[in-house]
Amino acid sequence: MKSYEVKIAKEKLLPEAGIVKAPSPNGEQESMITGCWRVLRPVIDHEKCTMCRSCWIFCPDQAIEVKGEEMAVKLKYCKGCGICANVCPVGAIERVPELDFEGGVVRLEKLF
Amino acid sequence: MATQKVEKTKVDRIRSLAKAPMDDYYVSGHRTCAGCGPAINYRMVAKAAGKDTIFVGPTGCMYVANTSYLCVPWAVPWIHAQITNAGGIGSGISAAYEARIRKGKYKGKFPNVIVMAGDGGSSDIGLQALSGAMYRNHDLLFISYDNEAYANTGIQVSPTTPYGARTTFTPPGPVVPEGKKLWPKDLAKLIVGGHPSVAYVATASIGYPIDLMNKVRKALNVEGAAFMHIHAPCPKGWGFPADKAIEIARLAVQTGMWTMWEYENDEYKINIQPKKLKPVSQYLEAQDRFSHLTAEHKAKIQNFVNHKLAMLGIKVPVEAVTA
Amino acid sequence: MGTKKFLTGLGATATAVKMADVDVITSFPIRPYTGVMMILSQMVANGELDAEFIHADGEHAQLSISHGASAAGARTFTGSSGVGVTYAFETYSPISGGRCPVQMLIADRTLDPPGDFGSEHTDALGCRDQGWIMGWAETPQEVFDNTLIYYRVGEDPRVRLPQFNCHDGYFVSHIPGDVEIPEQSQVDEFLPPYRPVDPLDPQNPLGHGPQIFPDQGPALEAMRHNAMMAAMPVIEEAIDDFGRIFGRKYAPFVEEFMTDDAELVFFINGAHAHTARYAIKHLRERGIKVGLVKIRFIRPWPTDVLQESLSRFKAVGVVETNSSFGIARGGGILAPEVCGSLYDVPQRPLIASFMGGLGGEPITLKEFDFIAEKLKKIAESGKIEKPVYWLGFEE
Numbered sequence: 001m002k003s004y005e006v007k008i009a010k011e012k013l014l015p016e017a018g019i020v021k022a023p024s025p026n027g028e029q030e031s032m033i034t035g036c037w038r039v040l041r042p043v044i045d046h047e048k049c050t051m052c053r054s055c056w057i058f059c060p061d062q063a064i065e066v067k068g069e070e071m072a073v074k075l076k077y078c079k080g081c082g083i084c085a086n087v088c089p090v091g092a093i094e095r096v097p098e099l100d101f102e103g104g105v106v107r108l109e110k111l112f
Numbered sequence: 113m114a115t116q117k118v119e120k121t122k123v124d125r126i127r128s129l130a131k132a133p134m135d136d137y138y139v140s141g142h143r144t145c146a147g148c149g150p151a152i153n154y155r156m157v158a159k160a161a162g163k164d165t166i167f168v169g170p171t172g173c174m175y176v177a178n179t180s181y182l183c184v185p186w187a188v189p190w191i192h193a194q195i196t197n198a199g200g201i202g203s204g205i206s207a208a209y210e211a212r213i214r215k216g217k218y219k220g221k222f223p224n225v226i227v228m229a230g231d232g233g234s235s236d237i238g239l240q241a242l243s244g245a246m247y248r249n250h251d252l253l254f255i256s257y258d259n260e261a262y263a264n265t266g267i268q269v270s271p272t273t274p275y276g277a278r279t280t281f282t283p284p285g286p287v288v289p290e291g292k293k294l295w296p297k298d299l300a301k302l303i304v305g306g307h308p309s310v311a312y313v314a315t316a317s318i319g320y321p322i323d324l325m326n327k328v329r330k331a332l333n334v335e336g337a338a339f340m341h342i343h344a345p346c347p348k349g350w351g352f353p354a355d356k357a358i359e360i361a362r363l364a365v366q367t368g369m370w371t372m373w374e375y376e377n378d379e380y381k382i383n384i385q386p387k388k389l390k391p392v393s394q395y396l397e398a399q400d401r402f403s404h405l406t407a408e409h410k411a412k413i414q415n416f417v418n419h420k421l422a423m424l425g426i427k428v429p430v431e432a433v434t435a
Numbered sequence: 436m437g438t439k440k441f442l443t444g445l446g447a448t449a450t451a452v453k454m455a456d457v458d459v460i461t462s463f464p465i466r467p468y469t470g471v472m473m474i475l476s477q478m479v480a481n482g483e484l485d486a487e488f489i490h491a492d493g494e495h496a497q498l499s500i501s502h503g504a505s506a507a508g509a510r511t512f513t514g515s516s517g518v519g520v521t522y523a524f525e526t527y528s529p530i531s532g533g534r535c536p537v538q539m540l541i542a543d544r545t546l547d548p549p550g551d552f553g554s555e556h557t558d559a560l561g562c563r564d565q566g567w568i569m570g571w572a573e574t575p576q577e578v579f580d581n582t583l584i585y586y587r588v589g590e591d592p593r594v595r596l597p598q599f600n601c602h603d604g605y606f607v608s609h610i611p612g613d614v615e616i617p618e619q620s621q622v623d624e625f626l627p628p629y630r631p632v633d634p635l636d637p638q639n640p641l642g643h644g645p646q647i648f649p650d651q652g653p654a655l656e657a658m659r660h661n662a663m664m665a666a667m668p669v670i671e672e673a674i675d676d677f678g679r680i681f682g683r684k685y686a687p688f689v690e691e692f693m694t695d696d697a698e699l700v701f702f703i704n705g706a707h708a709h710t711a712r713y714a715i716k717h718l719r720e721r722g723i724k725v726g727l728v729k730i731r732f733i734r735p736w737p738t739d740v741l742q743e744s745l746s747r748f749k750a751v752g753v754v755e756t757n758s759s760f761g762i763a764r765g766g767g768i769l770a771p772e773v774c775g776s777l778y779d780v781p782q783r784p785l786i787a788s789f790m791g792g793l794g795g796e797p798i799t800l801k802e803f804d805f806i807a808e809k810l811k812k813i814a815e816s817g818k819i820e821k822p823v824y825w826l827g828f829e830e
């Protein structure tokens with residue numbers, strides 16, 4: 001029987017049925033890094049912060065972490081929406097233009 | 113459907129943010145708009161449900177914006193459904209586990225099956241599949257995340273779009289000054305009203321995460337089908353700044369535009385009810401989609417809300433409109 | 436060694452589904468396929484078959500539920516007829532693209548309008564491009580056998596494709612015939628339990644069906660195409676094994692009848708092959724050298740087998756129990772595929788279509804005489820004057 005099979009170059013082969021592995025819990029989906037979208041960067045004043053976790057629970061991008069005794073922003077994914085600043089009950093988060101940072105998004109030659 | 117009940121794990125109540133599960137199963141790395149309400153909802157639902165979960169994701173923003181480039185942001189199994197048939201796909205997964213566990217073909221726990229459908233995929237083109245799943249009482253939780261439009265196709269009117277909203281299919285003009293002319297479909301009531309097997313129906317809002325997550329857990333703990341209707345403001349579609357989704361979500365509850373209730377054991381229970389309601393105009397004026405409305409239109413909406421609250425038995429005064 | 440029963444096509448299907456130990460069955464009523472669900476629901480009620488028997492909210496739901504169940508590792512069975520088949524159309528490509536080996540019985544029925552119960556293949560053939568394995572059975576025995584063969588081929592890890600297991604409504608679905616029912620142990624040997632490759636399972640979290648980047652599209656489509664091509668050797672293997680275990684030998688793709696010295700052949704899928712066999716015997720008595728080529732699989736389409744088979748004849752009459760308004764050559768769906776298959780072959784027969792059995796009419800012996808007569812003229816004159824004849828209307 002003649003073969004009507006298509007030879008697919010190895011580098012073009014995809015997972016069968018488009019079924020892909022899930023990321024790990026608390027992990028990240030590195031094929032879609034979104035930190036480069038950011039115009040305003042959330043900056044946490046750790047003196048003011050009461051660790052109430054509001055910013056953490058409301059972040060649509062899982063970009064705020066509870067790191068030991070401090071809250072931290074995952075800049076690789078933070079889109080700069082500002083929700084965290086808006087929900088912070090003590091005003092501990094300031095939104096600072098990326099331009100003000102030496103390594104700010106707009107100054108990066110290669111985005112992450 | 114099952115003749116012989118397969119055992120399921122039960123999950124506990126979350127008492128405070130400090131006690132909320134640390135683990136995220138909806139992780140960083142998705143291209144939902146900055147400040148997306150439905151993405152916040154996904155995160156909370158996935159957190160509350162935990163690792164033994166399978167998500168069904170019909171076409172809509174929570175499919176398209178989440179799964180770009182052959183990758184997924186969920187740490188638990190997820191399957192795409194058509195916008196039409198998420199209730200069917202969910203029913204099938206649940207039925208498969210019933211059969212496979214009962215017949216000894218699967219060794220493991222019965223998973224949480226959660227359908228995460230948009231308002232279009234649940235109140236309109238996906239309504240039949242939702243109703244079928246509820247009627248047959250498959251063990252699953254169907255969530256309608258409500259961003260009040262067919263958002264992913266560019267914000268077109270859906271049955272849950274409020275009266276008076278501008279969408280790309282209800283543009284206001286001299287002949288149609290109010291934009292959308294119809295009153296929204298009440299999906300949660302529709303489920304309560306006609307699906308006697310469903311043991312748990314609740315509304316929730318991303319503005320109230322502890323309430324939302326506990327309702328998800330309650331819904332997962334009941335045997336058989338459960339339904340949740342979750343208000344999830346969409347900055348792009350509604351026309352408000354990206355940092356305001358939570359503010360808008362809370363305003364909806366504070367004005368009575370969104371009500372928070374649970375239906376269990378043949379009874380409605382109202383949760384999170386402000387002592388005094390703010391006038392709906394405050395909510396409307398915070399969003400560009402209502403910017404064309406006249407005082408007359410706003411009064412009509414206020415009347416509609418008053419009536420809706422009365423039907424639910426909520427009797428609270430509305431603050432006077434301040435100019 | 437098994438028992439013999441007198442069963443309709445629907446009875447044969449239900450018996451095979453039970454012996455295949457299906458896990459999830461999704462039902463919705465529409466004639467003529469409905470009977471299979473009546474029988475299966477009784478089997479479940481009696482405890483003879485342990486399966487979830489689901490009352491779906493329509494055919495679209497039947498297929499959607501089957502999709503979810505199959506993706507979650509269950510062996511699933513569903514079915515429909517006529518407008519029920521087309522109502523579910525949206526779901527077919529996602530199921531084959533998700534590589535879920537759902538099996539669907541189609542007992543053919545004419546599409547509306549007209550409101551008509553008869554068998555016509557347009558319902559199933561209209562879905563031929565959706566990535567499902569597809570073929571027709573001629574008798575209740577073949578229905579029984581195909582049900583098992585299709586599961587085995589579709590679930591094979593090299594294939595992983597859903598299957599349209601078709602037979603003509605009424606002619607096969609409702610007319611009983613002798614069916615040899617094998618021992619359960621024979622079925623188990625032929626059809627091992629379904630081992631899903633990548634099921635939805637929290638113990639191994641996977642994402643099924645994410646969006647792609649446009650440049651990933653061609654490869655995914657090519658892979659689904661390759662799966663269909665891979666089905667060919669798997670079908671041959673399955674048919675071999677089937678013969679060994681059950682003692683019934685089929686030609687995998689194309690069955691020939693009285694073709695050794697034939698100059699003319701009827702090319703048929705499905706039940707009308709049965710009448711054709713009688714017609715051929717009568718025609719042979721009159722000295723007309725005619726035979727039958729029955730195609731068992733429409734998808735994958737057996738191009739090479741047909742090239743070898745049909746190039747031996749002078750004229751081929753494609754019997755079309757379907758309609759496609761405005762198609763190439765103005766006839767049915769099959770002839771363009773037959774012509775396309777032979778285009779690359781230097782020695783080609785002349786090919787004409789015969790539209791017959793529409794609306795569920797039987798194709799009579801007289802009509803087969805008519806076909807043979809036309810084919811004879813074509814063979815003698817060496818040319819096609821008319822590519823299509825509508826049986827019953829034309830001189």
Ligand SMILES: Cc1ncc(C[n+]2csc(CCOP(=O)(O)OP(=O)(O)O)c2C)c(N)n1
Nearest residue numbers: 171172173174230231232233261262263264
């Ligand atoms: C059968 C079908 N019709 C139309 C579409 C186009 N479509 C894709 S996404 C979408 C909007 C979905 O709206 P909704 O369910 O509310 O989810 P959202 O995008 O708002 O999150 C539509 C209409 C489709 N994918 N399938």
Ligand code: SF4
Nearest residue numbers: 059078079081082084
């Ligand atoms: S700005 Fe938005 S994305 Fe960034 S951390 Fe705050 S809430 Fe998250």
Ligand code: SF4
Nearest residue numbers: 049050052053055088
């Ligand atoms: S919301 Fe404000 S106070 Fe609370 S944890 Fe975040 S930064 Fe700290």
Ligand code: SF4
Nearest residue numbers: 144145148173346348
């Ligand atoms: S359009 Fe709305 S719902 Fe869709 S991703 Fe953007 S913010 Fe989210």
Ligand SMILES: [Mg+2]
Nearest residue numbers: 230231261263
């Ligand atoms: Mg929507």
